[in-house]
Amino acid sequence: MVKNKFLIFISPMVLFLGFTCFINNASSNTKTKTVNEVHSRNFTKHLSKYKSLAKKLSKQGYVYCINKDADFGTNSYPVIPYSNKEKKLVVNKKVRFKVQHIWSYQNGMSVNLISKNKKYNSWVFFPTDLYNIHSKDRQLKPLVSFAKKIFYNKVKNNKYNLNKLSNMANKIKSDKERKLGEQFVSQFDYFLFKKNNFNTLPILLIGNLP
Template sequence: MKVVKQSLMMILISILSVLVLCITNANHILVNAQNTKYVSKNQKWANQFKRQGYAYSLRYGNHDYILTNLSKHAYDKVVKDKVRFKVRHIGTYKNAISFNLVSKNGKYNTDASYSSDFYYTDSRNKRLKPIVKLERDIFLNSDKNLKAKYKKLYSMINKLSNGKDKSVAKSSYYQLKKYLKTNSREDIPYLLIGNI
């Protein structure tokens, strides 16, 4: 009886160790696939983001779609410390858009989804919040009172006293107008990234 128990225990341990190896191997393959294999890359669009520099931060988004290769601890630290990232390249993989982000110090390199995992850091600026809110309203309800909303938005932008804030808001204003004409995801205003 004792020998049978020991045999069963050894078999169970062997099965568990094989399962752990399979899971570890599958995770390694998945991370490598996410980092290297894109169906297509959109370098022109990535260059638009690159011009912004290290102007993006990660946030807690829809964790079902995070393509990150950061550990939970590293991800929490990056979000808490508001580490700045730059978009290196953009790719599509199985109908999803993935943005490859790299931190300024090069320590963090991760992928993030477009709408939920990262944001343009200036969009969290207190002086720009009302502008972001109105732009979001125009973006989501573009068929209602568009001229009046554009006029109000432009007026709000002209009342900004800080030159950098005014420049960012004006750029976003023109991006929004372009987006509403083209309806292309490549023209979505930077201030709305992570705020839609």
């Protein structure tokens, strides 16, 4: 699964520090702005930067839900935040959403989501405010949890644990979940050792880092 042993011991810490800072900066810089500031007309030119990522996520269909701490606002100008009552309802009922667009500015990113019943056409912050429903699956959740331990160096980032992650995916009984698990391991390897940015963030880690 991992061909270059040298990368195993050198790259992870660099990636860990770099990407963790990237996520934290994106979150902190965006959270300091009001919803209306983030989605003002001046931001429209920044839709193109992550167009390919938005397209990739959109193809997955209605597989995203809103995290309980999400900044959840309407797709309008100006953006109007949904009430806490409405957001709680969406979170508790696990309303399914599909990705439409990703909007970026400096270190801040937001994603435009539409619900399956078309009732909600909204914006939330990316990647913290949404999650892929499969990341909470009973068979896949342990895989995601162990990958996070590797990413945050809570277990040694070495060939043994990376192979363990792969074996965990291979042992999943359900064909559908096993395929998703194997895809996740492949994405995680690429993200960890070759190219780590929002475009390569493994699908099941969206909303699960930190």
